[in-house]
Amino acid sequence: MKKALVIILSLVFAMGAVFAAGAAEKAAVPKIGIAVPSPDHGWTGGIGWWADKAVDELQKEFPGKYEFKVLHADGYAKQISDVEDLMVWGMDYLVILPHESAPLTPVVKEAHAAGVKCIVVDRGLTDTSFGYVNLAGNNSEMGKVSGIFMRDFMKANGLTRYVAMGGMPVVIDGERMTAFFDEMTKEPSLVNLAGGRNYDFADWSTQKGLELMETYIQKYPTIHAVFCQDDDVMTGVLQAIKESGRKDIKLVFGGAGSKAAYEMIMNDDPLVKATATYHPSMVYDAIMYCLDVVEGRKSDAFHTAKAPLSVVLPSVLVDKSNVMDHYDAGSVF
Structure with a gap:
């Protein structure tokens, strides 16, 4: 009888251990x-x-x-x-x-x-x-990559006059624009039509990009290139240029790396040649x-x-040579 009781108790404890282990595994x-x-x-x-x-x-x-x-x-x-x-x-x-x-x-x-x-x-x-991890894109590098491409493209194609748009008056925007102008000012032939390092904020908005570009088109008889820092803003800028019928503008540079920008690069868009990633x-x-x-x-x-x-x-330049490495047909952006 004692032996039977010991066996039963052993089984109970064993089953309890199994259930406890299962609960611990689930909790883990x-x-x-x-x-x-x-x-x-x-x-x-x-x-x-x-x-x-x-x-x-x-x-x-x-x-x-x-x-x-x-x-x-x-x-x-x-x-x-x-x-x-x-x-x-x-x-x-x-x-x-x-x-x-x-x-x-x-x-x-x-x-x-x-x-x-x-x-x-x-x-x-x-x-x-x-203590936490802060994982982010490189804002200064994004501005630098953008400025280098735009500066070299303009110089190679005999273009001199440009306008620039920022996003919003926040730290990351300042980092991008400072690095952008640092590169642009290395080529003395390039002229920011707003003067010095001046620019307007487009609020990272397609509509605001459209409105600002309409203003620039009315204000400046000749514009060769537009830096708008953001691919959403770029959509509005391109719409304003198309509606105006202006032919003097040869380059529009956005930023972030949208699917729309990648597709324009893939399809040899006449104005969109490259973008910088902040994806x-x-x-x-x-x-x-x-x-x-x-x-x-x-x-x-x-x-x-x-x-x-x-x-x-890192922020990297995406152009015709590497766009397929970054393109995702299923992405919403």
Whole structure:
């Protein structure tokens, strides 16, 4: 009887151990929360598309190995709520492109304090006293790459007069425009029609690009080239040029690397010869970086650091020679 009791108890303990192990295994599935803005222009539309693409690929390749939740927010208040919801969900990792840096900083810091490892994309936080990864494009390099191409193209083709548009009065815009003008001013024959290093802000908006270009067309009898820093803005600039019938303009240079720009380059557009990358696929890179941290291929020591770890993605020139290396027919941007 005692022997039978011992056997029964052993079986009970064994089954309990099996169930406990199963529960531990289930609890160990890493939860990765992803918070991105809803589309308000082409670039942010691309951010959402590339985030969804990364998750879809990983779920197909590693079914059940990770849990993902992707949330899209139409403003900073909604995104704060999204991060709070992800914390309740029990995320272990957060990949976020902040709608705005300042209002999102406290909730990301709260997540960090709760043990969540954070990867912030593009726009850094306003508090740099705690450890997270800040993965972003190289704004200065984008301006430099753009300026070198435009300067050399104009010089080679005997062109001298240009206009320039910025995005918005923020730090990254200043970095791009400073580097752009640094290159343009190396060729003394080139003339910025607005004078010196002056330019107008196009708000990274197609409509504002159209309006500014209409103003320039009326104001300046001769324009040889246009730098507008952004492919959404470029769409409006090209529309204004087409509607005006002007033939003096020989180059329009945008930026970011939209599918539309790539297709123009592929199809030998008479005005669009190249672009510089600052691509929304950076959120895809951030999610893959996060996965490397999960798997131990990259260190998670950034989490306990006293300052962010900066990971900078290069900006490269895309022209006819390499456009197919960057083109994705399925991308929304």
